[in-house]
Amino acid sequence: MPEVIFPGPEGRLEGRYHPQKEKDAPIAIVLHPHPQFGGTMNNKVVYNLHYAFYNMGFTVLRFNFRGVGRSQGEYDQGVGELSDAASALDYLQSMNNNSKHCWVAGFSFGAWIGMQLLMRRPEITGFISVAPPANMYDFSFLAPCPSSGLMINGTNDRVAPPADTHALVNKLHEQKGITITHTEIEGAGHFFETEEYMDAMVGNVTNYVKRRLTETTR
Structure with a gap:
């Protein structure tokens, strides 16, 4: 999988880009957990989400937020990280102009950033929020x-x-016109620690995304 360096708001951002052969393949970005608690694009949950999307036919990009790995800049309380995510989506879109579907997936802190990106980018057609930290x-x-x-x-x-x-x-369920699907993995902790939990999480994500894609292509 090619390593990529692309421009972000505070300098270079480091990512992993995994393209499909089809020029009109759907696209997805995957956002990692909190930079100050060891979160990187190589986090196991992020890595597994990346490959789940790739195996479903998506062209996928995951990347390190500012100050992580070889990405320039420093942690910015989520404000700068949202700008980083927007730059990553710009980069992904610039190389995939014909894509009809755009998804964002995030884990923990990345889920919070992903939902904010969703609010700013109307072209995002679906999201995956894994372990959203609604308490923080x-x-x-x-x-x-x-x-x-x-x-x-x-x-x-x-x-x-x-x-x-x-x-x-429950709060989001009250809103009209959208459907929030909520799934819980019995016994799993925040990081889906065992292979069984990880497989269950990836399986649920895959089933959900495939169903959504089938609905939109009918």
């Missing part, structure tokens, strides 16, 4: 949430407790 960050900007998507978490998540995810999902 304000998600009230999702008013209304512009696109349907999947929220998925483990029932034993102690970093982002399930009760907070339930409250977020």
